Amino acid sequence: MLVCEQPRRGSRRDTRPRHALLAAVRDERHAADGALSHVSAAVLHGLSTWGLPLDRIHRTRDRRTGGRVGNGVHLHAAPLTPDEVDEVDGLLVTSVARTVVDLARTAGFDAAVAVADSALHKRRGFAASPAGARWRR
Secondary structure: OOOOOOOOOOOOOOOHHHHHHHHHHHHHHHOOOOEEOHHHHHHHHOOOOOOOOOOOEEEEEEOOOOOEEEOOEEEEEEOOOHHHEEEEOOEEEEOHHHHHHHHHHHOOHHHHHHHHHHHHHHOOOOOOOHHHHHHHO
16 A cells, blocks of 8 residues: 655645646636646645646647647647636636546556545545546446
């Protein structure tokens, strides 16, 4: 059994508040273009970010192509439906279920399990979400 300790909020190692602030600032420039996603959405939903780098803001655009990395931002191009987008603190973010699926596809196994476990522990987003229903199959 793997036991992971999340840094306490406000500790020197906890960079989640800084990441959330950067996401909000960068979101102002791209608000009409997709939603914050991946680790950025996990931070805003209050999910575990254990083992995930917080050095880039992640955003997903509803496109087939055009993803890129640069300037502290990772833009993902992927289908994004309205039911996969939520609003958190005035910011558009991928739903909890979509966030878990995105990180399961892109993060390491241990980090993805930590995110999924924290989402299940908080009982957020899986029962009513079509993405969550697909993920549970």
